[in-house]
Amino acid sequence: MKKIAALFLLALLILIQSCTTAIIDEGSVSDLEPIDRTVTYQSDVKAIMDNYCITCHGGPAPQGSLDLTTFSNTQNAALSRNLVERMNSQTNPMPPNGRLNPQILQLIDKWVEDGLLEQQ
Ligand code: HEC
Structure with missing residues (x-):
């Protein structure tokens, strides 16, 4: 017993x-090890958009009138449609059902830091 x-x-x-x-x-x-390589749209960001965003932000009538299926649209969304802020938002996140994990958010931050490049 x-x-x-x-x-x-x-x-x-x-x-x-x-x-x-x-x-x-x-x-x-902030708890993660810094990323010591250049993050580009082709290396990481496209896959993130494809996996988590384009079900809504793609097709003939994208939600919020925002299409995230191309490099230039995604870059523009980061520059002028608060893509990064929305992905990090606690109250109004994208995707709407909750923020993605910190590893993914860190990649997006590094993409911004590296200059929103398409590729190296
Ligand atoms: C389940 C559907 C859905 C998914 C998945 C989704 N979104 Fe959205 N998104 C919306 C809707 C609906 C809106 C418009 C309403 C709003 O702004 O909350 C929107 C709005 C936005 C906006 C604001 C556009 C503007 O000009 O105001 C951004 C930026 C955005 N989404 C980025 C993303 C990103 C990046 C992802 C993936 C990480 C994502 N969304 C995933 C449905 C979705």
């Missing part, structure tokens, strides 16, 4: 441990 209680306790501890790890993983961009 004692053995079962000990096993139960162990399982509980592992569960708690994995939960706290998950929370740490979802930490903020």
Whole structure:
């Protein structure tokens, strides 16, 4: 009986441990190691848009009248349609169902820092 209680306790501890790890993983961009390479539209940003944005921001009638299927549209959205702010917003994020993970947001920040390039 004692053995079962000990096993139960162990399982509980592992569960708690994995939960706290998950929370740490979802930490903020500032907790991450800096990216030491140039981030471009072709290297990373296009895949992020394709995976998380173009279901709404693509096709014949893109939502918010914003198409994110091309480099120049995505660059323009970063320059003049608050793309970066919306991706980081706590209250009004893009995508609407919640901010993407910090690793992705860090890539977008680095793309801005590197000058919103299409490719190297
Ligand atoms: C489920 C659909 C959906 C997804 C997925 C989505 N969006 Fe949006 N987006 C909208 C809608 C609807 C609007 C217009 C209403 C608003 O501004 O909240 C909008 C507005 C925006 C705007 C503001 C445009 C402007 O000129 O005001 C930006 C920038 C934007 N989205 C970027 C993104 C990015 C970047 C992604 C992916 C990381 C994304 N969205 C994913 C539905 C979506």
